[in-house]
Each structure stands twice: as C-alpha cells, then as structure tokens.
Amino acid sequence: MCLGVPGEIVAIDSAATASAVVEISGVRRRVNLTCVLTDNIRPESLLGQWVLVHTGFAMSLIDAAEAQHTLTLLAELEAFSVDQEAAP
Amino acid sequence: MKYVDEFRNPVEARRLGEHLARRMALPELQSRRPVRIMEVCGGHTHTIFRYGLEALLPEGIELIHGPGCPVCVLPPERIDDCLTLAEQHDVILTTFGDAMRVPGSRGSLLQARARGADIRTVYSPLDALQVARDNPDRKVVFFALGFETTMPGTAITLQQAVEEGIANFYLFCHHVTIVPILKALLDDPFMQVDAFIGPGHVSMVIGMTPYTFIADQYRKPVVVAGFEPLDILQSIVMVLEQLREGRTEVENQYIRVVSRDGNRQALQAVADVFALRARSSWRGLGEIERSGVGLKPAYAAFDAERLLVAPSVRRAEPVDCRCSEVLKGQLHPRQCPLFGRACTPEHPRGALMVSSEGACAACHQYQGRG
Numbered sequence: 001m002c003l004g005v006p007g008e009i010v011a012i013d014s015a016a017t018a019s020a021v022v023e024i025s026g027v028r029r030r031v032n033l034t035c036v037l038t039d040n041i042r043p044e045s046l047l048g049q050w051v052l053v054h055t056g057f058a059m060s061l062i063d064a065a066e067a068q069h070t071l072t073l074l075a076e077l078e079a080f081s082v083d084q085e086a087a088p
Numbered sequence: 089m090k091y092v093d094e095f096r097n098p099v100e101a102r103r104l105g106e107h108l109a110r111r112m113a114l115p116e117l118q119s120r121r122p123v124r125i126m127e128v129c130g131g132h133t134h135t136i137f138r139y140g141l142e143a144l145l146p147e148g149i150e151l152i153h154g155p156g157c158p159v160c161v162l163p164p165e166r167i168d169d170c171l172t173l174a175e176q177h178d179v180i181l182t183t184f185g186d187a188m189r190v191p192g193s194r195g196s197l198l199q200a201r202a203r204g205a206d207i208r209t210v211y212s213p214l215d216a217l218q219v220a221r222d223n224p225d226r227k228v229v230f231f232a233l234g235f236e237t238t239m240p241g242t243a244i245t246l247q248q249a250v251e252e253g254i255a256n257f258y259l260f261c262h263h264v265t266i267v268p269i270l271k272a273l274l275d276d277p278f279m280q281v282d283a284f285i286g287p288g289h290v291s292m293v294i295g296m297t298p299y300t301f302i303a304d305q306y307r308k309p310v311v312v313a314g315f316e317p318l319d320i321l322q323s324i325v326m327v328l329e330q331l332r333e334g335r336t337e338v339e340n341q342y343i344r345v346v347s348r349d350g351n352r353q354a355l356q357a358v359a360d361v362f363a364l365r366a367r368s369s370w371r372g373l374g375e376i377e378r379s380g381v382g383l384k385p386a387y388a389a390f391d392a393e394r395l396l397v398a399p400s401v402r403r404a405e406p407v408d409c410r411c412s413e414v415l416k417g418q419l420h421p422r423q424c425p426l427f428g429r430a431c432t433p434e435h436p437r438g439a440l441m442v443s444s445e446g447a448c449a450a451c452h453q454y455q456g457r458g
Contacts, residue, residue: 003289055090057241062091
C-alpha cells in the first residue's frame with residue numbers, strides 16, 4: 001500500500017497544474033509534482049531528476065549522492081567483516 | 089531499474105547475512121538472544137517474504153511482522169459503508185485495487201461489483217477526480233485509505249477539486265496514522281520487541297522526529313529503512329550496532345529518500361484538509377484513540393459520510409482469529425490453527441491474510457501453506 005517506485009522525470013506536462021511525465025521501467029505515466037516543488041524548485045528544473053512515485057504523486061527527490069553513499073557503506077561493512085576475521 | 093537493482097544484489101545479500109552472523113557472535117549480542125525486531129510496514133513484510141530474507145538471518149534474530157498494512161487493518165464496517173454507498177444508483181465508487189478483496193460483513197467490493205454496483209479501481213486519487221469530471225451527473229466517491237504516505241495525495245486531489253469547483257466529487261476517508269498504533273503496541277504488556285525497522289515511505293512524509301519517543305521513553309532503537317533486500321539487511325546491522333553499543337536512537341538507513349523533517353509541502357496539504365478523529369477502529373486491534381483522520385469542517389461538502397443515512401456499527405471479529413498475537417510477536421503466522429485452512433488469501437478470515445502485505449498472506453504466498 002505504501003509502495004513507492006523510482007521514476008525519472010522525462011517531460012513537464014503542465015507547469016500550471018504541476019503535472020509531469022515520469023518513466024518507470026520504460027513505462028511512461030503522469031505524475032503530480034506538488035510535493036516536490038518549492039519557491040526554489042520550478043517544474044522545468046526537475047527534468048532528468050529521479051523521484052519516488054506513490055499513487056500518481058512524486059513524493060520525494062531521490063538523492064543520487066546519498067544512494068551511492070549507502071552502497072559504499074554496504075561495501076565497507078563487508079570489508080569490515082573480513083578485517084575482523086583476519087585480526088588475531 | 090535504477091535505485092532498485094543495485095539494492096537487490098543477491099550476492100551482496102548473502103554476504104550481509106554472513107556479516108550479521110559474525111555480529112551476533114559478539115559477546116554483547118550473544119547475551120541478548122533472541123533479538124526481536126519488528127518491521128512496522130507491510131511493504132517491508134512483503135520484501136522479507138518475497139526474497140526469503142529470514143533464511144539469510146543467523147540464529148538469534150527474529151523478525152516480528154508489524155501492523156503497517158492499512159488494507160489488513162481496515163475494519164469490516166467501513167467496507168459495509170462502502171457497499172452502502174456503492175449501492176446508491178447515482179454513485180460511482182472508486183478506490184485502490186488493494187481494497188477490493190477486503191471482506192466486510194456483506195462481502196467485498198469485488199463481489200458487489202460482480203452484482204452490478206459501479207465500482208472502479210484507480211491507480212491515483214487524481215484518476216478518481218477525472219472520473220468525476222467525466223461523469224458530472226453522477227456522485228463519484230473516492231474511498232481514501234492508507235497511512236501518511238497516501239494522505240498527501242488525497243489532500244492535494246481534494247484541493248484540486250475545490251479549485252476547479254467539481255461538486256460531484258466526494259471522499260470516504262479512512263486514513264490512519266502510524267504513531268498511535270506503535271504506542272498502543274509498546275504499551276501492551278504482551279508485546280515482545282527489542283527494536284523497530286521504521287516505515288520508509290511514511291517517514292518520507294512525516295520525517296524522523298515522530299519516533300523519538302520510542303528511543304527516549306521506551307528505550308528501543310528505531311532504524312527507518314528502504315524497501316529493497318539490502319536496505320532491510322543493512323537496517324538490521326544498524327539495529328544490532330545500537331544494541332551492542334547500548335544506544336537507543338532513531339537512525340535513517342533510507343537517506344536517499346527520507347529527510348529528518350519529512351516533506352513540508354505534503355504535511356501542509358495534510359494539515360489543510362484533515363483533522364484527527366477522537367478514535368478509529370482497526371481490524372484485529374480494536375479502537376485506538378486519535379489514530380485516524382477525517383475531513384475538516386471546511387471540506388464537509390465533499391465528505392461522503394454525509395451521503396450515508398447511518399454509518400455501520402462496529403462488529404465483533406471472529407473469535408478464533410489470532411491476528412493480534414501475530415502482531416505482537418507471540419505467534420508465527422504458521423502457528424495459527426486457521427492458517428492455510430479456514431483462513432486463506434482467497435477467503436481471508438483474519439486481518440493479516442487480507443492483503444499481500446499482511447504477514448500471513450505474504451507467508452502463504454511465498455512459503456506455501458505447509
């Protein structure tokens with residue numbers, strides 16, 4: 001029910017109604033951008049941005065750097081285990 | 089798929105399982121066995137069963153599948169009310185596909201549709217609003233349900249209806265909130281949980297601070313997590329690390345999506361449209377104070393409750409149902425005598441068999457009945 005999927009904003013449908021088009025696994029669908037717009041974030045500036053989509057709404061901007069950081073932490077975790085084992 | 093595949097890598101998942109085994113062997117954690125961790129959200133429960141994550145966990149870690157499936161906890165009387173609405177000849181009832189199979193005392197919405205009621209599934213509340221635009225001579229009711237993740241979409245759709253002056257659009261609202269149900273479980277003397285995996289998408293809306301009472305007052309770690317297998321395994325590592333170091337904090341594993349303060353625009357829309365009800369009823373758990381919302385008086389013209397002559401009364405649930413014990417971690421789904429026999433996904437008797445995010449339905453789907 002709280003399912004959310006990542007999608008890339010590929011077109012702005014109507015800036016006035018905060019409507020855009022996202023691509024999710026090759027499928028295009030319309031999303032509402034209200035929750036990710038601020039005074040500093042205009043619809044046009046979101047082209048190419050990845051967002052978390054839930055029931056037709058973009059609910060969050062996905063932070064590419066943080067995603068990479070999480071993957072790095074995971075890799076380090078495994079390295080940590082190996083080090084621990086190697087330690088006398 | 090970007091942001092999905094890299095967090096599903098099965099080789100990494102196995103390595104993380106081995107890493108968890110080494111952690112559990114540390115003396116500080118040895119003495120704490122079993123470590124019981126509740127994943128609050130039904131989405132997490134679904135991932136855990138779909139990818140068989142429990143098989144990767146070392147002995148001594150038990151996952152308790154929590155109450156965060158809004159479809160499962162829908163009380164039968166709300167479905168009855170939906171049926172009453174849908175049976176009015178000038179009404180089109182719209183809702184999410186998940187709600188269609190939930191049993192009420194007079195059957196499900198799916199069955200009512202088979203009998204001829206005009207009930208349509210939609211992907212988004214905005215689609216329901218479009219149905220209202222397309223059918224100006226009918227009353228179009230959207231049955232709105234879900235936790236905080238889903239509330240902003242409902243709120244923004246209603247704001248849009250008001251702005252466009254769409255007078256034939258109504259909301260039948262059964263949105264519920266996550267914190268009161270967690271508090272009710274924490275206050276239950278039979279509840280046996282050492283730590284929580286927090287709901288990632290609810291938290292994307294409400295942020296991290298609403299959970300601080302769990303860490304501060306109940307002294308239990310909370311780690312808000314994403315929904316892919318590596319997300320969940322990493323959050324278990326973070327929980328163990330807190331337990332080992334004797335910390336109880338609210339931490340964020342799902343940093344790529346969740347921020348500390350949540351989504352301001354979403355919260356504003358929710359605050360504009362919804363007000364807390366005095367109490368709301370939960371299938372399997374009874375009535376819980378201030379655990380759900382209804383429309384504010386300013387939006388009363390759009391409230392489908394006023395289309396009902398008299399709302400259905402709360403009904404007793406089957407006495408042989410043991411959902412509440414499963415929810416509190418006292419009983420595994422398979423230990424329930426009804427599991428796979430009197431209670432199946434096709435004919436659910438208890439709340440947790442209703443949706444694929446319910447602990448029993450997920451267990452049944454991916455591990456079979458045997």
